[in-house]
Structures are given as C-alpha cells and as structure tokens.
Amino acid sequence: MTNDEKSLNFIEEIIEEDIKNGKHGGRVLTRFPPEPNGYLHIGHAKSIVLNFGLAQKYNGKTNLRFDDTNPVTEETEYVESIKNDIKWLGFEWAEELYTSDYFDTLYGYAVKLIEKGMAYVDDSTSEEIAAAKGTPTEPGKPTPYRDRDIAENLRLFEEMRSGKYPDGAKVLRAKIDLASPNMHMRDPLLFRIKHAHHHRTGDSWCVYPMYDFAHGQSDSIEQITHSVCTLEFIPHRPLYDWLIDQLEIFPSKQYEFARLNLNYTVMSKRKLLQLVNEQYVEGWDDPRMPTISGLRRRGYTPGSIRNFCERIGVAKRENIIDVGLLEFCIREDLNKTAWRRMAVLDPIKLTIINYPDGKEEMLTGENNPEVEDGEGEREIPFSNALWIEREDFMENPPKKFFRLGPGLMVRLKHAYIVRCEDFVRDTDGHVTEIRCTYLPESKSGEDTSGIKVKGTIHWVSIPHAKTVEVRLYDRLFNVENPAAESDFKATINPESLQIIEKAYVEPDLLNAISGKGYQFIRKGYFTLDTKSTSDRPVFNRTVTLRDTWAKELVKTPLL
Numbered sequence: 040m041t042n043d044e045k046s047l048n049f050i051e052e053i054i055e056e057d058i059k060n061g062k063h064g065g066r067v068l069t070r071f072p073p074e075p076n077g078y079l080h081i082g083h084a085k086s087i088v089l090n091f092g093l094a095q096k097y098n099g100k101t102n103l104r105f106d107d108t109n110p111v112t113e114e115t116e117y118v119e120s121i122k123n124d125i126k127w128l129g130f131e132w133a134e135e136l137y138t139s140d141y142f143d144t145l146y147g148y149a150v151k152l153i154e155k156g157m158a159y160v161d162d163s164t165s166e167e168i169a170a171a172k173g174t175p176t177e178p179g180k181p182t183p184y185r186d187r188d189i190a191e192n193l194r195l196f197e198e199m200r201s202g203k204y205p206d207g208a209k210v211l212r213a214k215i216d217l218a219s220p221n222m223h224m225r226d227p228l229l230f231r232i233k234h235a236h237h238h239r240t241g242d243s244w245c246v247y248p249m250y251d252f253a254h255g256q257s258d259s260i261e262q263i264t265h266s267v268c269t270l271e272f273i274p275h276r277p278l279y280d281w282l283i284d285q286l287e288i289f290p291s292k293q294y295e296f297a298r299l300n301l302n303y304t305v306m307s308k309r310k311l312l313q314l315v316n317e318q319y320v321e322g323w324d325d326p327r328m329p330t331i332s333g334l335r336r337r338g339y340t341p342g343s344i345r346n347f348c349e350r351i352g353v354a355k356r357e358n359i360i361d362v363g364l365l366e367f368c369i370r371e372d373l374n375k376t377a378w379r380r381m382a383v384l385d386p387i388k389l390t391i392i393n394y395p396d397g398k399e400e401m402l403t404g405e406n407n408p409e410v411e412d413g414e415g416e417r418e419i420p421f422s423n424a425l426w427i428e429r430e431d432f433m434e435n436p437p438k439k440f441f442r443l444g445p446g447l448m449v450r451l452k453h454a455y456i457v458r459c460e461d462f463v464r465d466t467d468g469h470v471t472e473i474r475c476t477y478l479p480e481s482k483s484g485e486d487t488s489g490i491k492v493k494g495t496i497h498w499v500s501i502p503h504a505k506t507v508e509v510r511l512y513d514r515l516f517n518v519e520n521p522a523a524e525s526d527f528k529a530t531i532n533p534e535s536l537q538i539i540e541k542a543y544v545e546p547d548l549l550n551a552i553s554g555k556g557y558q559f560i561r562k563g564y565f566t567l568d569t570k571s572t573s574d575r576p577v578f579n580r581t582v583t584l585r586d587t588w589a590k591e592l593v594k595t596p597l598l
Contacts, residue, residue, distance in 0.1 A: 078117065160211055204232055223275055441492075
C-alpha cells in the first residue's frame with residue numbers, strides 16, 4: 040500500500056476539508072511547541088512526526104516555538120538538545136520562535152482584556168483561589184477582588200509589571216463564569232509574578248503568562264492553521280477559543296490526539312528528572328532512558344523512530360503501546376543496514392590441532408548479506424587459536440544440540456568445518472580449552488568436502504582479537520506500568536545494564552563508525568557508544584536479535 044492509498048487519520052481529514060473549502064487560503068502551518076525544561080522523549084517524537092509530517096504532506100510549514108514562560112525550570116541546554124533531536128529525526132522547521140518573543144504583545148493582550156472588563160487582578164493566595172473555584176458539582180464563589188473597577192485593575196497590573204509586588208502577591212485572572220461545568224473556565228489565571236532570571240529576556244520581566252494564555256495567543260500571532268495537542272488539552276480548548284474570540288485575533292484552532300503511552304517506560308519529565316538527579320541512570324542520554332538522545336546513543340535510527348510513530352497512528356482515545364513494537368521497528372531497520380561482525384562476549388578457547396602453528400589466512404565476509412551487493416566485504420583473520428562463546432560447547436550435549444561437544448561437528452562462520460576431539464580442564468574441573476580438527480576442503484565458498492552440518496558458530500582469532508567493553512542494555516523497568524506504582528523507582532529492573540569489561544572482537548571493529556549499527560552475529564545489534572575512546576572502545580547493545588520479552592511480536596500497525 041502506498042502512502043497515497045493509506046486511509047486518512049482524522050486530522051488529515053480535517054486538513055483536506057479545510058483545503059477543499061479554501062480555509063486560510065489552503066495554507067497549512069503547524070507548530071511544535073516544547074517547553075525547554077528537559078530533554079525530548081519518544082512521546083515528543085510522535086508529536087514531531089505528526090506535526091512535521093502533516094506540513095510535509097500538504098506542502099505546508101512547521102514552526103519550532105519554545106514555550107519559555109517559566110524561567111525557573113528552563114535552560115539553554117534544553118533548547119539546544121531539542122533542536123539537535125528534531126534535526127536528527129530528519130526535520131527542519133520554518134521559523135525558530137520563542138513565546139518570550141511575544142511577551143510585549145501578550146502583555147498588551149492582557150491589558151485589552153482588562154479594558155473590556157474581562158480580566159482582573161486578584162490578591163488571593165493560591166489556596167484561597169483554589170477553594171473559591173468550587174468543585175465539579177458545585178459552582179465557585181467570587182473572591183473579594185473580582186469586581187475591582189477597570190482603572191484599578193490597570194494600575195495594579197502595571198505595578199505587577201514594574202516589580203512592585205513579591206512572588207505570589209497578586210495574579211491576573213480572566214473574568215468568565217464561576218459556575219461553568221468546565222473548571223478551566225472558572226476565572227483562570229492569565230499572569231503570575233515570578234522574580235527569576237529568564238534564559239533569553241534576562242531580568243526584563245517579572246510577570247509571566249500562564250500556559251493557557253500564552254499558547255493560543257502565540258498560535259494566533261504566528262497564524263497557525265492547525266494547532267495539534269494531546270488529549271489532556273481537550274478541557275482547555277474552550278478557554279483557547281474564548282481568549283481568541285475576546286481578543287478578536289487570528290482564529291487558530293486546536294485539535295487533540297492521543298499521546299503515546301509505552302509500557303515498561305515512564306514519560307513524565309518530572310520522573311525522568313528524578314532518575315537523572317538521583318543517579319539511577321547516567322544522565323538524560325543514558326541508553327535505557329526513553330529520551331531521543333538516549334535512544335540515539337543506544338543505536339536507534341531516525342528511520343526506525345519515524346516508522347514506529349507512523350505505525351501506531353493517530354487516534355482519539357488513549358491506549359498503551361507495547362515497547363516490543365518499537366524494538367521490532369529498530370530490528371527491521373538494522374537488519375537492512377547493520378554491518379555484520381563477529382564478537383565473543385563469554386569466551387572459551389578453541390584450538391585447531393591439525394591447523395599448522397603460525398599459519399594465518401585472511402577470509403572474507405559480506406558486510407550485509409541482506410542487500411544485493413552485500414555493501415562490500417571485509418577481511419577476517421584466521422588462525423589455529425580461536426575464541427568462541429562458552430555456550431557453544433557442552434560436555435554432555437543433549438539431542439539436537441547442533442554446536443560443539445565430543446565428536447560433534449560444526450561450521451565456523453566464513454571458515455571451515457571443525458570436529459571436537461577432546462577438551463582440557465583446569466584444576467577446578469572447569470573446561471578451559473576445546474581441541475578440534477578441521478576439514479581443509481570445507482572452506483566456506485569453496486567447500487568440496489560433501490559434509491553437511493546443521494550448526495554454524497561465530498569466532499574470533501586469538502592472535503588478532505581486539506578487546507572492547509560491551510554494555511548489554513535491557514528495559515529499565517520490570518513492570519508494565521511503572522508510573523502507576525506508589526514508588527516507580529522500586530520497579531527498576533536490576534538487570535537493565537550488564538557490563539562486559541573484556542569482550543573479543545574481530546579487528547575491523549576498531550574502525551567502527553559512530554552512529555552506525557552493527558550486528559554482532561548471533562548476539563544482537565550494537566553501536567559504538569558516543570563516549571567511547573580509541574583506547575577504550577565501548578559498544579552498546581541496541582536490541583537483541585529476537586524479542587525475548589513478548590510471546591508474539593507485533594508486526595501489524597496499531598490503529
């Protein structure tokens with residue numbers, strides 16, 4: 040099925056109807072409006088793919104607008120990380136904007152509402168305001184300041200702006216309906232006092248707009264045609280529309296879709312920040328984190344994340360997506376792009392007793408057998424002393440064990456067929472060496488032995504082996520919904536990281552390309568860690584070759 044043949048999601052249906060009717064002159068302008076108070080995660084990726092994807096599909100544009108209205112939690116570091124993540128995902132924004140660009144305009148809008156009698160300054164505490172709002176079944180009550188006259192409200196608001204009052208002394212509220220069934224319409228806060236240094240405007244402002252006031256008005260200033268939000272903003276939409284109507288500005292419209300909920304994961308920035316600050320993880324880019332930077336460091340590709348976001352689709356109701364689908368998408372991608380290499384993580388020595396001592400030869404292997412040209416070949420040194428995986432030998436193998444055991448034969452990948460003749464134990468009785476003979480006429484690609492074996496194992500030549508560190512990552516949590524637990528940190532998977540300080544790899548892996556995926560044959564997909572050094576190479580496992588958690592891999596889109 041081509042992209043054109045796919046059924047439209049409900050937002051695409053709205054856009055196509057708007058274009059058909061000539062609304063906004065057929066123009067499509069979306070926006071991605073992150074708050075720079077943390078790193079983006081996989082849930083943000085869904086919003087990025089949706090907003091930028093809609094613009095691309097309908098020859099429109101997307102603005103990147105930072106919602107920087109809370110100077111206490113926002114940092115330039117987060118701004119830069121957000122921009123890097125969007126570019127890495129493969130998208131370019133039309134304009135880079137900041138809500139702080141509009142502080143003067145937003146202040147003017149607030150003055151206009153006061154002048155219309157639709158906003159007032161309230162001296163009540165936050166607790167008093169919350170109590171006066173009532174409950175969903177009981178109407179709110181006016182505070183003593185609701186009926187201040189326009190002139191007094193204008194003077195007080197200007198004094199708030201000039202820095203006369205401390206934090207929390209006063210707020211500006213919209214004057215709407217204290218009996219509204221929608222609690223967001225019961226005289227919501229528009230501006231609050233906050234004496235804090237802003238990462239862009241410095242100390243120029245000490246009053247800052249609330250999100251509900253800044254959001255819709257910023258959309259309107261930019262003339263956003265389709266403002267796409269997640270479902271939790273549905274109750275905010277009447278206020279979004281009310282403010283635009285009262286201010287008589289460009290009528291941007293808000294549309295809501297289901298956010299991404301992923302099992303075995305937490306998405307709350309607050310919880311993610313806890314993991315970082317309390318050192319449960321190495322940082323925001325820890326490969327176990329659901330952040331885009333963490334996924335990138337782990338070896339996920341932009342294409343796999345875009346594919347995942349497209350597969351889960353755009354829905355109007357909340358559901359939980361199995362993280363196995365995300366893992367399937369990266370396996371699917373890396374199977375076609377990752378170069379194959381051999382690495383032994385739990386080594387035991389194999390000696391080929393009839394292969395001459397000191398003899399070496401260079402064998403060849405395709406970089407990627409899944410593509411037509413194999414993406415070229417690399418040379419693999421071979422000798423009579425090899426490392427193999429300990430699990431590939433059993434002293435007393437059961438039936439249908441197609442690896443090495445006394446008398447059993449197996450093919451060495453890209454090399455020869457070998458037969459286990461005997462083995463050596465240490466003083467503690469542990470097997471330390473496997474002794475084999477090889478069939479010289481069984482060389483891969485030139486085999487004239489006529490012997491067929493059922494098993495193939497990987498290996499690394501001991502004289503040529505290079506030592507690297509390997510980090511085996513797994514899911515950070517061992518329950519499906521850690522956010523629902525009373526202490527989500529108590530559900531952290533103690534096996535989420537296993538470090539192998541000394542693994543042996545074929546020498547070509549010392550030339551590993553940063554950001555590229557490699558399949559360690561039979562072991563999984565790996566990538567060079569971004570903090571790896573030439574004297575201490577580190578490889579991160581992106582994902583296992585098969586899903587070891589789910590009973591059945593999801594291979595179809597979730598609609």
